Amino acid sequence: MKAMPARLMLLAACLLAAVRVVALAEDEGPAPQQAEAPDVVRMAEVVLDGTTARGKILHEDDEMIRIESVDGSTIGYRKDRITGLRRYAVSPASFHEQRGDYRHERAADAPDALAELTKARQAYQRALVLAESEADRARIQAKLQTLEAEGKERHEEAVRQEALAKAREETELARLAKQLTQEKLAALEQQGQDIVQLTRHLNDLEQKVRLLGATVERLERRIEELDDDLDRLDRLDRVFITNTVFLNLQRDHERLKRDVDRLEREMRRP
Structure with a gap:
């Protein structure tokens, strides 16, 4: 058997060493994952129906992911x-700084701006404590100073608006009181005029009643005179009285009685 060339022997030795390394790695199992640093906040950017949402990951599994946005609300996808x-x-400092930025921007249009500025200050203070560099601390401190100045200005403006609203309310109350007083005076004046007119009307009625009473008295006296005349005529045996004259006297007597009755009814009317 011929000896193997030196280059071929070197190649075979390298292959054998590589096989041994692979086998050793398989025996030891998969390499452990590097532990996540505890000083970071895991974030996610989720796109759904063209809308992008960003926030801190609260939970994630194979089916769901739940995040907390900078405004504190949570939503699952x-x-x-x-x-x-x-x-x-x-x-963590950057996360709380973003929350402070969000609250600070929101304060411009929020109904309760002071509450939003308070939340922004709390977020900046947490970020300042967690900041790792002097540059970060200086930037956050500058935001806190700006926030403090703006909060003071807004507080003073709120105090001015409250004082202005109170002054307007007092002015409106004074105007209403004056208007009510004028209305009461006008009502009293009208009542006085009505009383004067009513008094005049009563005086006129009393005068008419007196006149009617005098007329009734005259008519009653006339009736008595007619009654006396009739009695005298009845007693006269020798005086010839025609039926026509007697009937005329009776008609006059009845007419006068009717006039008296009518006048009495008119007097009793309200």
């Missing part, structure tokens, strides 16, 4: 429905 998923990591 089914992985079979999302169209894009990107994972990344940020430092």
Whole structure:
């Protein structure tokens, strides 16, 4: 058997060494995964129906992923429905700084701006504690100073607006009180005029009643006179009275009684 060339022997030795390394690796099992650093926040960017959402990963498995956005809300996504998923990591200081930025921007249009500024300050303070470099601390500190100045300005503006609203309310109350007083005075004046007119009307009625009473008295006296005349005529044996004259007297007597009755009814009317 011929001796193998030196180059061929070297190649065979290298192959044998490689096989031994592979076999040793298979015996030892898969290499352990490197433990994730505890000072990072795992983040995810999820795309669903053209809308992108970013937030801290709270839970993830083969089917679901749940994230917490910078506004503190949480939402879960089914992985079979999302169209894009990107994972990344940020430092805890950066995460809280982003929350502070979000609250600071939101304060511009929020109904309760002071509450949003308070939440922004709390987030910046956490970020300042967790910051790892002087540059990060200086940047966050500058944001806190800006936030403090803006919060002071907004507080002063809120105080001014409150004082202005109170002044407007007091002015409106004074106007309403004045208007109510004027209305009461006008009502009292109208009542006085109504009383004067009513008094005049009552005086007129009393005068009419007196006139009607006098008329009734005259008619009653006339009736009595007619009654006396009739009695005298009845007692006169020698006086010839025609039926026509007697009937005329009776008709006059009845007509006068009717007039008296009518006047009495008019007097009793309200």
